[in-house]
Amino acid sequence: xxxxKTERLTIRRARSGDREAVAELIRxxxxxxxSFIFRLCGKSELAEDxxxxxxxxxxxxxxxFDERFRFSTWLFTIGKRLLVNHHQKMKPSADSETVEFRADxxxxxxxxxxxxxxxxxxxxxxxxALDALVSPQREIVLxxxxxxxxxxxxxxxxxxxxxxxxxxxxxxxxxxLEAIELSGTPNPHEVFR
Amino acid sequence: MSDWHxxxxxxxxxxxxxxxxxxxVRVLLALRSEARRSTNLCHDHQRAEALASRIMAEFPRRVLxxxxxxxxxxxxxxxxxxxxxxxxxxAGGAQPTPVATAVEAGLRQQGxxxxxxxxxxxxxxxxxxxxxxxxxxxHATPSFADEPVHEPSEAAAPFQKS
Numbered sequence: 001x002x003x004x005k006t007e008r009l010t011i012r013r014a015r016s017g018d019r020e021a022v023a024e025l026i027r028x029x030x031x032x033x034x035s036f037i038f039r040l041c042g043k044s045e046l047a048e049d050x051x052x053x054x055x056x057x058x059x060x061x062x063x064x065f066d067e068r069f070r071f072s073t074w075l076f077t078i079g080k081r082l083l084v085n086h087h088q089k090m091k092p093s094a095d096s097e098t099v100e101f102r103a104d105x106x107x108x109x110x111x112x113x114x115x116x117x118x119x120x121x122x123x124x125x126x127x128x129a130l131d132a133l134v135s136p137q138r139e140i141v142l143x144x145x146x147x148x149x150x151x152x153x154x155x156x157x158x159x160x161x162x163x164x165x166x167x168x169x170x171x172x173x174x175x176x177l178e179a180i181e182l183s184g185t186p187n188p189h190e191v192f193r
Numbered sequence: 194m195s196d197w198h199x200x201x202x203x204x205x206x207x208x209x210x211x212x213x214x215x216x217x218v219r220v221l222l223a224l225r226s227e228a229r230r231s232t233n234l235c236h237d238h239q240r241a242e243a244l245a246s247r248i249m250a251e252f253p254r255r256v257l258x259x260x261x262x263x264x265x266x267x268x269x270x271x272x273x274x275x276x277x278x279x280x281x282x283x284a285g286g287a288q289p290t291p292v293a294t295a296v297e298a299g300l301r302q303q304g305x306x307x308x309x310x311x312x313x314x315x316x317x318x319x320x321x322x323x324x325x326x327x328x329x330x331x332h333a334t335p336s337f338a339d340e341p342v343h344e345p346s347e348a349a350a351p352f353q354k355s
Contacts, residue, residue, distance in 0.1 A: 022245040026245055027241040035227040039224070056244075056248055100226075146224055171219065176217055177213055177214065
């Protein structure tokens, strides 16, 4: 991710039609946005499509961007709205393709298999934990733990007091803990070796 | 039953087990690494480049036609009156008669017809008109100087006494 100052400068360059600046913005935020959307919808292909569409919309509207705010906040808001528009009722479902695995990987086959297996177990465990959360809690957990946003920023983004965000985080972690305990996955530490 | 449930019993607490807590921490760390880590940096880079190229290629195509069309409309609207005025002079007599000229010609024709009518009336009325030698005493223009001056007592009564 870019720091606030670099982000502002890159946006100014992108506004003036600098293609490299546009590519820099995409490189910086493509993966965070895709992983965020993926954990909201559970489908990696859909997450990629929505992330691309969000970039297209945001970069074409850069002239309207208010520099007082963070670019990533705006981008994530657009991405989330696109997802909500795509299917009004969010129901995450397991996808055969995990975030970490890609078909064009050139590593040795046995290593790939091991990693895929571990990555699938990890993915399942994360899904178990996230499935226990309702919509605002899931989003808050993803923004805080996955994206590393501070509580104040999440509060501004979701238009709620910081105390509410904190209590959502507390309750969400407790729910996730209960879900993990109830799931009964054997040998849990092997999953996150 | 999984082994961390047993460990929960061993811990002697009513809440979640230590193992489950550790697992949650690892889940959250794994979640965090999703946004950061990339196993295939080259692939991500290529995707970003491709998307940037696509956006930059689409941008002028979408904006330019609208801008050009708007400019064309403004140019046509502002220059149309000037072109209309210039065209008849440039084309000479080959162009059809403008509407303004036709109306003007019609008015002139009517005006000349009216003046002809007035001349004809004058010619008819002329012989019957009395030759006026002294224009001061004209019958057509009555003068109050010839009227008798009445006495004030009589003047009050409008009619003669019977």
